[in-house]
Amino acid sequence: MLWRWRDRLEFTKGLGFRLAALLSVAILPIGLISLVQTLHVSREAERSAEIALLGRTASAAAGERALLQGALGTADALGPAVLEVLDDADACAEIMRSFLLHSAVYQGAAFVPMNGISRCTSDGGGSEPVDMRDSRAYQKFVSQPQTMITALSKGSLSGRPVVVVMQPLYQDRDLLGYVVVSLSSALLQSTHAVGFGTEGAGIITFNHKGEPLTADGRPETAVDDLLPRGVTLSSLIELNDSTFVEWSNTGERRVFAVVPVVPGLVYALGSWTPQLAGLDRLNMSQFTAIIFPILLWLVSLAVAYFAVYRLVLRHIRVLRGQMRRFAIGNRDTPPPVLTDAPAEITDVSQTFHNMARILIRDEEAMEEAVAEKTVLLKEVHHRVKNNLQLIASIINMQGRMIEDNDAKRVLRSVQDRVAALATIYRNLYQAEHLDAVEADRLMGDIINQMVNAGVEAGSGLRVQTDLQPLTLLPDQAVPLTLLATEAFTNALKYAGTPPGEDHPWVRVSLTHPSKHKAVLEIANSTGERLDGSAIPDSTGLGGQLIGAFATQLEGEAEFTQQDHVFTLRLPFKVQRANPMDVTDIRSVVLTSAAREGSQH
Numbered sequence: 001m002l003w004r005w006r007d008r009l010e011f012t013k014g015l016g017f018r019l020a021a022l023l024s025v026a027i028l029p030i031g032l033i034s035l036v037q038t039l040h041v042s043r044e045a046e047r048s049a050e051i052a053l054l055g056r057t058a059s060a061a062a063g064e065r066a067l068l069q070g071a072l073g074t075a076d077a078l079g080p081a082v083l084e085v086l087d088d089a090d091a092c093a094e095i096m097r098s099f100l101l102h103s104a105v106y107q108g109a110a111f112v113p114m115n116g117i118s119r120c121t122s123d124g125g126g127s128e129p130v131d132m133r134d135s136r137a138y139q140k141f142v143s144q145p146q147t148m149i150t151a152l153s154k155g156s157l158s159g160r161p162v163v164v165v166m167q168p169l170y171q172d173r174d175l176l177g178y179v180v181v182s183l184s185s186a187l188l189q190s191t192h193a194v195g196f197g198t199e200g201a202g203i204i205t206f207n208h209k210g211e212p213l214t215a216d217g218r219p220e221t222a223v224d225d226l227l228p229r230g231v232t233l234s235s236l237i238e239l240n241d242s243t244f245v246e247w248s249n250t251g252e253r254r255v256f257a258v259v260p261v262v263p264g265l266v267y268a269l270g271s272w273t274p275q276l277a278g279l280d281r282l283n284m285s286q287f288t289a290i291i292f293p294i295l296l297w298l299v300s301l302a303v304a305y306f307a308v309y310r311l312v313l314r315h316i317r318v319l320r321g322q323m324r325r326f327a328i329g330n331r332d333t334p335p336p337v338l339t340d341a342p343a344e345i346t347d348v349s350q351t352f353h354n355m356a357r358i359l360i361r362d363e364e365a366m367e368e369a370v371a372e373k374t375v376l377l378k379e380v381h382h383r384v385k386n387n388l389q390l391i392a393s394i395i396n397m398q399g400r401m402i403e404d405n406d407a408k409r410v411l412r413s414v415q416d417r418v419a420a421l422a423t424i425y426r427n428l429y430q431a432e433h434l435d436a437v438e439a440d441r442l443m444g445d446i447i448n449q450m451v452n453a454g455v456e457a458g459s460g461l462r463v464q465t466d467l468q469p470l471t472l473l474p475d476q477a478v479p480l481t482l483l484a485t486e487a488f489t490n491a492l493k494y495a496g497t498p499p500g501e502d503h504p505w506v507r508v509s510l511t512h513p514s515k516h517k518a519v520l521e522i523a524n525s526t527g528e529r530l531d532g533s534a535i536p537d538s539t540g541l542g543g544q545l546i547g548a549f550a551t552q553l554e555g556e557a558e559f560t561q562q563d564h565v566f567t568l569r570l571p572f573k574v575q576r577a578n579p580m581d582v583t584d585i586r587s588v589v590l591t592s593a594a595r596e597g598s599q600h
Contacts, residue, residue, distance in 0.1 A: 015308065015312065015316075019308055020304065020305065023301060023304050024297065024301070027297050027300050030293075030296070031294075031297055032293075034292060034293050034296070035290065035293050038292065050242075050257075053243050053255065053270070054241060054242075054243065056257075056270065056272075057203065057258075057259050057269075057270030058259045058268070060192060060201075060203050060270060061191075061192070061205060061261050061268035062191075063188075063191025063192070064192065064205055064214065064266075064268075065261045065262065067105065067183055067187070068149060068163075068165065068183070068188075068261065068262050068265075068266055069262060070105070071106070071149075071165040071181050072147070072149075072165055072167065072262070072265075074106070074165075075165050075166070075167035075179045075180065076167050076179075078099065078111075078179045079179050081095050082111045082120060082169060082179060083169070086171075089119035092120030093119065093121060093122070096110060096122035097122050100122040105183065105187065106181050106182060107155060107158040107160065107162050107182045107183060107184050108121070108123060108155060108157035108158050108181070108182045109122045109179075109180070109182070110130070110157065110179075111169065111177060111178075111179050112132045112138060112141075112177050112180060113177035114142070114175065114176065114177050116131065116132045116135075116138050116142075117130075117131055117132070117133075118130045118132050121157060122157065123157040123158075130156060130157070132156055135152070135156050136150070137150055137152060137156075141166055141168075141178055145168050145175055145178070147166065147168065147265065148265075149163065149207050149213065149262065149265050149266055150163070150164060150166075150207055150209075150211060150213070151163045151164075151185065151211065151214070152164060152182075155182050157182065158182065158184075161184070162183060162184060162185055163182065163183045163184075163185055163188055163213050163214065164181070164182045164183075165181050165182075165183070166178045166179070166180045167179045167180075185214055188205075188213070188214045189214045189215065189216070192214070192215075201216075201270070201272050201273070202215070202225075202226040202270075203216045203226075203268055203269065203270050203271070204216070204223060204226055204233075204269045204271070205266055205267065205268050205269075206267055207265060207266055207267075208265055208266075208267070209234065210232055210233040210234025210235075210236075210237070212233065213266065224249050225248065226248065226269070226271040227248065227249055227271075228246040228247070228248060228249075228254075228256055229246065229247045229248060229249050231246065233269070236258050236269060237258075239258045240259070240267065241258070241259060241260070242257075242258060243257045244256055245274075248271065252273070254271050254273060254274070255272045255273070256269060256270065256271055257269070257270040257272070311341075312342070315338050315340075315342070315345045316345070318338060319338065319345070319348065319349055319352065322335035322336075322352065323352065326356055331360050333360075334356040334357040334360060335349075335353055335356055336353070337349050337350050337353045378428075378429040381425045382426075382429045384425045385425035385426045388418050388419075388422035388425065389422045391418050392415050392418040392419045392422060395411050395414055395415040395418065396411075396415055398411060399411040399412060399415070412454075413489060413541075413542075416450060416453070416454070416485060416489055417485060417486075419449060419450075419453075420446050420450075420481060420482060420485040421478075421482070423442065423445050423446050423449060423481075424437075424446075424477070424478055424481050424482075426445075427441065427445065428474065435473065435474070436471050436472070436473070437471070437472055437473070437474055437477035438470070438471055439472045439476075439481070439510065440469050440470050440510055441467075442481055443480075443481060443484055443510060444465060444467055446481060446484065446485055446488075447463065447465060447508060451463050454489070454492055455492065459504075460497075460502075460503040460504065461492070461495055461503065461505070461506065462503060462504070462506070463505070463506050463507075463508070464505065464507045464508070465507075465509070466508070466510070466511070467508070467510045468510055468511050468512050469512075470510060470512050470518055472574065472575070473575050475552075475575075476552075476553060476572075476574070476575055479549040479552040479553055480520065480549070480553060480572075482545070483520070483550060483557075484508070484520060484522065486542045486545045486549070487522040487542075487546060487568045488506070488522055490542050491506045491522055491566075492524075494524065495525055496525060496526050496527025498525045498526065498527065498564035498565070499564065501525065504524070504525050504527075505524065505525050506522070506523070506524045506525075507522070507523045507524070508521075508522050509521045509522075512574075515574075516573055517571060517572075517573060517574060518571070518572060518574050519569065519571045519572075520568075520570045520572070521567065521570075522567070523565055523566065523568070524565070525564060525565060525566075526561070526565065546568070550570055553572040553573075554572060555570050555571055555572030555573070556570075557569070558570070
C-alpha cells in the first residue's frame with residue numbers, strides 16, 4: 001500500500017510541480033492583497049448602494065411626508081382656535097368649514113371631545129352633532145391618547161378612504177379631546193407614483209403601530225405582495241434606516257429599505273428588485289473579488305508551466321532520451337547538440353556530446369585491442385594444441401618401437417593425457433568466448449576420443465554418458481577434464497563383466513543439481529577379480545592425479561564399491577564464467593524515471 005502512495009506522489013518530484021508550488025507561494029500575498037482590496041471596494045460599493053436605496057425610498061415617500069407633516073401642523077394650529085370658541089359649537093364648526101374651503105388637500109376637519117359626540121366639524125353646524133364613537137380612529141385614541149396617524153376605509157365625514165391625523169387638545173392639563181384632519185388615501189397614493197413609477201418597485205407607508213396607511217397605488221399590486229415573507233410591519237420599525245434582502249410573499253428575492261417618513265409616527269417600506277437596487281452588480285463584484293485572484297493564480301501557473309516546458313522540460317526530455325538510447329547501446333554516432341535550448345542546457349548537451357564522442361572512440365579502440373588479443377590468444381591455444389598433438393604422435397611412434405608391454409602401457413597413458421590436453425586447447429581456440437568453456441561438450445569429445453582409441457572392437461564394452469550443459473572458467477574446466485580422463489582411463493582398464501550380466505559397462509554423468517554446485521560421477525562394472533578397497537590403478541599415479549585435480553576444484557573425490565559397481569563421485573563448487581546468471585531474467589532500469597509506459 002505504501003509503495004502505491006509513493007507512486008501516486010511521484011509527480012511531486014517533477015520540476016513543473018515544484019515550480020508551481022513556489023509560484024503559488026510567491027503569488028499568494030498578491031492574491032490576498034487583491035482579494036482584501038476588492039472585498040473592501042465591494043463593501044464600500046454595497047454601502048453606497050444601500051445609502052442610495054434609502055435615498056430613493058425616502059424620495060419616493062417625500063410627497064406623502066410633506067402632506068402628513070402639513071396635516072400635523074394644521075391640526076396643531078387648529079387647536080388654539082378651537083379653545084377660543086370651545087363653548088360656541090357654531091363658531092367652531094364655522095372655523096372648520098372655512099379651513100376646509102381654503103384648502104383643497106383635506107377631506108375633512110373636526111374637534112372630537114372625549115365623549116365622542118362632535119359638534120365642531122367641517123361637515124355640519126353646531127346643532128347637528130356627529131357620533132364618532134363607532135370610528136376606529138376614536139377608539140384607538142381613547143385607548144391610547146397621543147398624536148396618531150391612521151388609515152380608515154371610510155371616513156366619518158367624507159365617507160371615502162382617508163388617512164386621518166389626530167392631535168390631542170389640552171386645556172391647562174386636562175385632555176379635552178383631539179383635533180382631526182383627514183387626507184384622501186388616493187391623494188397620498190398618487191404621490192408615490194409621481195417620479196417613482198419604476199417597473200418592479202413598490203412602496204408602503206405604515207404607522208408606528210405597524211398598520212399600513214398607503215401602498216404605491218397600482219391596482220394589480222396587493223399590499224401583502226410587497227411585504228417580506230414572514231415579517232410584520234411592526235417588526236420593521238426596528239430596522240429603521242436600513243436595507244435587507246429577503247424573499248417576498250410572491251416568492252421573489254427582493255431588496256427592502258425602511259426609512260422614516262414622519263419620525264416616530266410614519267415609516268415607509270420600499271420593495272425593489274435586485275436589478276433596480278444594483279445588487280446584481282454588487283454580487284458580480286463580490287464574485288469577481290474571489291474569482292480574480294484564482295484566475296490570476298491559474299494563469300500564472302499556466303504561463304509558468306508553458307515557459308518551463310518550452311525552455312527547460314522539453315529539452316531535458318530530449319536529452320534524457322539521448323542518454324537512455326546511448327546507455328542501451330545505440331552508439332553509432334554521438335547524439336546531436338541541442339542548439340535551440342537555453343545556454344545552460346546547450347552547455348550540458350555539448351558536454352554529453354563530447355563525452356559520448358570520447359566514449360565511442362575509446363570503446364572502438366578497446367574493441368579493436370580485445371579483438372587483436374583474442375586472435376592472438378586463440379593462435380596461442382591453436383599452437384599449443386598442435387604441439388601437444390605432435391608430442392602425442394611422437395609418444396605413439398616411440399611406443400610402437402618398444403617391445404616391453406609395461407613400457408607401452410605407461411607410454412599409452414601418457415599419450416592419453418597429452419591427447420586430452422590437446423582436446424582442451426582445441427575447444428579453447430574454437431570457443432566463441434575465451435573466458436568460458438562448455439565442460440559438457442569438452443568432456444564428450446575426450447570420452448569419444450578415448451573410446452575410439454582405447455576400446456578394442458569386439459570387447460563388448462558399453463559406454464553411457466549423461467552430460468548436462470555446464471559452462472566453466474578455463475581454470476576449472478582443465479582440471480575437471482584431466483580428472484575425468486584419469487578416472488575414465490581407469491574405468492576402461494578395470495571394467496569387468498559383473499555376475500548375471502553379459503558385458504561390462506562404464507557410465508559417465510555430469511549433473512548440475514543447484515546454482516553453484518556440480519557433480520561428476522564415473523562408474524564401471526567390476527568382475528570377481530577386483531578388490532574395491534583401493535583405487536584401481538596399478539601404478540598409483542592416476543590416483544595421485546585425481547586427488548590433485550580434485551584439490552584444484554576445491555572438492556573431494558569419493559570412491560565406493562558396491563554390488564560389483566565401482567563409483568567415483570566428485571561434487572565441486574562452480575565458479576561462474578559470467579557474474580549474471582543466464583537463468584535469472586531481470587528488467588534493466590536505466591533511470592529512476594524508467595517505468596512501465598516509458599519510452600526509450
